[in-house]
Amino acid sequence: MKKPFSKKSKPELPDKNEISNKEETSLTDSDYQRRKLFKKGINLMADEKLEEASLAFEQALRFDPNHVETLLKLGYARFHLDDHAEALRVYDRILDIDVTNAEAWNLKALVHYEQKNYSKALNSVEKAIESDPTYGMAWYNKACFLSLLSQIPESIDALKRSIEIDVKNARKAVKDKDFTNVRVEEGFRRIIEVVVLESIRQGYHTIGSIVWTTFLNKADTEESLRKLLEKGLIVKNEKREGLHKIPMYDLAPEIASKVGTEKKSLLGIKRKKLPGAVQNLKELSQAIQQVKASIEEEDVDKTLEIFDSFINTDKCGQQMIEQFFEEHREIRLWKIRLKDHGLDYIKDNKTKMLTMFDNIEVSVTKQLRNEIA
Template identity: 75%
Template structure:
């Protein structure tokens, strides 16, 4: 049997199970037993004890048969045990409860993908995209399925769309065998240029380091670098290495200002220099404090109102998309659910919301410290 968590990245990107132990609390509420079983199941999945996790999730479902969160993890465990028939039944049950659940549609598509039924897989991810047009992984999977169906132009368009939403999908596509039908196309060559440009932006300046970080063949990397030079997106210089000189590449000044740079520090850790003007992280942090209070107080109207701060591009939406894209999508979906289901949905998802905003706040605090430290270093 395949190692359960060693599958393709596209299969687990949206349902990643972190190798973390979930602490059990002694909080007493009407749903305590289900939550306790759910957390136990997550811990078992983290230990790759999927059969045991399935037993526990099924026990939790006896308490609340239509709990989406539990059903999703049960389907995920069945999927990784290659019990595709049962996984499909579970995803269909989720969609009976919530036909607009994009993750369930995407995962259903991956089951059909494993069964080599690419037409059905394509239909499923199309429904995921209809529900959430910014679902990058669904667009990526759609590109894979279209390639396997030999619909080359459509595959490239979907892949480009997925990269526009999440640039990491460009690098992911380089070694994905599902794109063997489109790899020779000029459109795919341009995607290789995106991958190389991103590598340079992250601070990898030599051909060897670019090949290493992008997984491109040396010839493809050289071709991409030449095209980027011709377009004026990068510049080429040389540095001395003993008696010889090595070509080094960097972003053209105007591109660097627009994209920002990531410079490698000690131990290979990168630190991003945000493009000017620097976003107002303090305002975002204050909004997070306000929304956490409203969630704690279970104030539905106030929570929906503050959510708009994180979604509206005229407020902090643009900054959220730039720095917290996945979280931005989650908040947007939460806002829709809150309007549809009201206070009950807020109470059910209170803990999840608080965790997400707590994580964002921790990241923002770290970014603020880095910015202050970096500004101080530059002024010396």
């Protein structure tokens, strides 16, 4: 399970003036203790100390019982401790505060899923989609639940919608056991073809490398390659190695010119020289500083502009997807809500936004130090 936040490095001891300032802050800022306990809970979650994290979140809620982000994290911790009843209670509490909270509905669906109550899971995830039709993971979960309920055409339709929102869901689906009921369907076979085609685009040209990177079995890979050849989407060549000829697959020239190609290393990471990696991290760090400043200033237009740099794959988007996938999804959602609600939304969610970017910044700074070292 991916950790929601990276662990903060241990800070240096402050001087006396800093201690004095902190004491003054704790006396004048009524929200200081809540924020302090919330960050403590996040750090404990990063260490997978979920019981201790739950306690920190519960203590934070004494200062603001209706703080939704704290409640979400408390529910998350209880869920991963297999305390399903408490997790559901927390998510219901969030929905009492905001019945349109898509994340709470989706997380509630996952609790029902773990309890193998797929009908209830489906009902909850549909509420998540009603609240946010662009929530790709909710569409993906809906597809899983429909498959488990043997509602095959509906499952395929939901999965296609999730892939339209985020193409990475295609690769996830091909190895997801929840789709056992739909694997023989033609619609699912086409999704496998999309995964194979994307693998070739990324620079994997042999059957072995495609199997390795997609987790497909060899038979499914060969069948998809045959279909793609018939459709004229790829071309086949041969490469001689000793006495053997190895089949090689490439995008058809007209397809390659439209979608581009991308070279990757064995583990699927873009090949970069060290200076390039450092430069990318510096650009991401700079964008984080800029967006924190714009959020603090409650500058809606500037924040929307910088959000785009975290989403756009020509800027920092690809790095966000590879390293901060959940956060990337959150920023996409914030951008939509910010466009709809403007200044009120940034005021209501300022603390939540700043906390997330603080945690990303900690991780980026640590990576930057390692690269330079």
